[in-house]
Each structure stands twice: as C-alpha cells, then as structure tokens.
Amino acid sequence: MVLAIDIGNTRIKAAVFKESTLIDVLFFDQKELISKIDFILDKFEKITTMVIASVGNLKKTDFLKYSSKITVFYITNKDKFPFTNLYSTPETLGIDRMVLACGAVLQFPNQNRLVIDAGTCITYDFIDSNNNYLGGAISAGIKLRYEALHQYTAKLPLLSREYPENFIGNSTHDSIHSGVAQGVIHEIDGFIAQYKEQYAKFIIILTGGDAEFLAERLKNTIFANSNFLLESLNQTFQYNQK
Ligand SMILES: Nc1ncnc2c1ncn2[C@@H]1O[C@H](COP(=O)(O)OP(=O)(O)OP(=O)(O)O)[C@@H](O)[C@H]1O
Ligand SMILES: CC(C)(CO)[C@@H](O)C(=O)NCCC(=O)O
Numbered sequence: 392m393v394l395a396i397d398i399g400n401t402r403i404k405a406a407v408f409k410e411s412t413l414i415d416v417l418f419f420d421q422k423e424l425i426s427k428i429d430f431i432l433d434k435f436e437k438i439t440t441m442v443i444a445s446v447g448n449l450k451k452t453d454f455l456k457y458s459s460k461i462t463v464f465y466i467t468n469k470d471k472f473p474f475t476n477l478y479s480t481p482e483t484l485g486i487d488r489m490v491l492a493c494g495a496v497l498q499f500p501n502q503n504r505l506v507i508d509a510g511t512c513i514t515y516d517f518i519d520s521n522n523n524y525l526g527g528a529i530s531a532g533i534k535l536r537y538e539a540l541h542q543y544t545a546k547l548p549l550l551s552r553e554y555p556e557n558f559i560g561n562s563t564h565d566s567i568h569s570g571v572a573q574g575v576i577h578e579i580d581g582f583i584a585q586y587k588e589q590y591a592k593f594i595i596i597l598t599g600g601d602a603e604f605l606a607e608r609l610k611n612t613i614f615a616n617s618n619f620l621l622e623s624l625n626q627t628f629q630y631n632q633k
C-alpha cells in the first residue's frame with residue numbers, strides 16, 4: 392500500500408492507496424504532521440511506501456525518520472514524467488503542477504488537457520495531445536482573495552466563501568461575495584474560452600479545495616475530482632517504478 396502526501400500552502404492532504412484504489416483521505420496542518428503519519432502507519436500496517444510532493448515548507452529531510460521502515464519517495468522536478476516540459480524555467484515549476492500534469496497524461500491519454508487546481512492559488516496547466524507541457528497561469532485562490540480584501544483595506548470585513556444570490560451585490564457582504572466568488576467563476580470561464588480559441592477540443596480537470604464549490608457553477612463540462620492531485624501522486628510513483 393502507498394501513503395500519498397500533498398503538502399500545500401494551506402493544508403496537508405494524505406491518502407492511502409491499495410494499488411490504484413483510494414482507501415482513505417485525511418486533511419491536517421503542519422504541526423500535526425508526525426502524529427498523523429504515525430497514526431496512519433499504525434492503522435495501515437501494509438503501507439510500504441510514502442510518496443510526497445511539497446510546495447510548502449516541508450523538505451525531504453523532514454521525512455528522514457521514516458526511511459528506515461518504509462520507502463520514502465520525495466518527488467522532485469528531476470524525477471521521470473510522461474511529458475516534455477516546455478516551461479522556459481522548468482526548475483521553478485511547482486512540483487504540484489508537474490504531478491497534476493503527470494496524472495492528466497496518464498489518465499487521459501492522446502488528448503489535450505487543461506488542469507485547474509483551485510487551492511490557495513488557482514493554477515492552470517495545459518498539456519497537449521502530443522504530451523507537451525506548455526505552462527498555464529497562477530492566480531490567487533478564493534480564500535486568499537477574501538483575506539487580501541480584508542487585510543489590505545481599513546473597512547472590508549473578513550468573510551468566508553459564499554456564492555451571492557445576485558451578481559449585483561447590494562450590500563458590502565454581497566459585493567465582496569460577488570467580487571470573489573463570481574470573479575473566480577468568470578476568470579475560469581474566461582480562461583477556458585481563451586484556450587478554446589486555440590484548441591478545438593480538450594478535457595478539463597478541476598481539483599483543489601474549492602473544486603466542488605466551483606464545479607456546479609461553471610459553464611463548461613468539466614471533470615471535477617478533489618482527490619486528483621493525491622491520485623496523481625500515486626500514479627507518478629507507479630510511473631517512476633517502471
Ligand atoms: N477546511 C478547509 N480549510 C482550508 N481551506 C478550505 C477548507 N475547505 C475548503 N477550503 C478551500 O480550499 C482552498 C484551499 O485549497 P487547498 O486546501 O487545496 O489548498 P492548499 O492546501 O494550499 O493546497 P495547494 O497549495 O495545493 O493549493 C481555499 O480557497 C478554501 O476556500
Ligand atoms: C503556484 C503554487 C503555489 C501552487 O500550489 C506552486 O505550484 C508553486 O509554488 N509554483 C512555483 C512557481 C511555478 O509553478 O511556476
């Protein structure tokens with residue numbers, strides 16, 4: 392069994408896989424890392440491998456203590472990926488984006504793919520049908536937008552994610568919700584429209600902490616899967632084993 396760990400900028404997500412089947416998912420923060428991993432390893436004694444992708448503060452050395460018991464595969468840009476990386480600064484490309492691209496190529500072969508990860512940041516990644524990774528975009532995620540509006544103004548309250556009833560916000564609260572929630576929807580729909588001008592057909596994969604919230608409100612047909620990064624971690628590991 393494989394324990395996949397996604398270390399994001401806000402939360403840590405972990406999943407247990409029996410071959411390609413996802414058995415359990417856990418979310419926690421950095422200070423709980425060791426206790427949660429110990430708990431999972433106790434509960435699932437058949438875990439032989441830990442696969443980690445970190446865009447957060449944790450490094451390979453933070454997982455050293457496990458390497459005497461199980462295989463620790465800490466994914467870096469130097470590992471094997473099933474696409475040609477055409478990013479002009481491949482060494483600075485986020486490892487989460489590389490893992491997402493890997494999952495997209497392996498799960499959706501021979502087609503153009505757009506991966507949208509709505510997490511702390513919203514990332515867009517495009518991999519064409521010839522398995523060229525082209526790049527994409529990075530913008531601020533939903534929670535970050537709410538926080539920024541509050542933090543960098545004197546009068547705006549800190550609100551949490553809510554979809555406004557009307558796009559014309561007629562109160563401070565509704566104006567903020569319209570600006571953030573509707574704003575992100577328009578951004579995503581707009582990006583998709585722009586990709587459509589260049590590529591007639593592509594599959595759209597939506598993931599991240601805001602995937603479910605966004606999925607039902609987008610115009611386009613998308614494949615929404617909150618666990619896509621965790622599944623892609625497991626696949627990146629399997630791919631590197633071959
Ligand atoms: N319990 C939660 N805690 C934090 N964010 C949540 C929660 N539930 C939903 N979200 C939403 O998820 C988004 C953060 O996504 P996610 O948890 O995937 O980010 P992350 O851990 O920083 O990962 P990444 O760095 O890969 O984006 C926020 O914009 C927030 O609106
Ligand atoms: C954009 C984030 C923060 C998204 O998690 C991460 O992928 C990252 O730190 N990327 C590095 C910059 C880049 O991808 O070009």
Ligand SMILES: [K+]
Binds near residue numbers: 508509510512514599
């Ligand atoms: K993200």
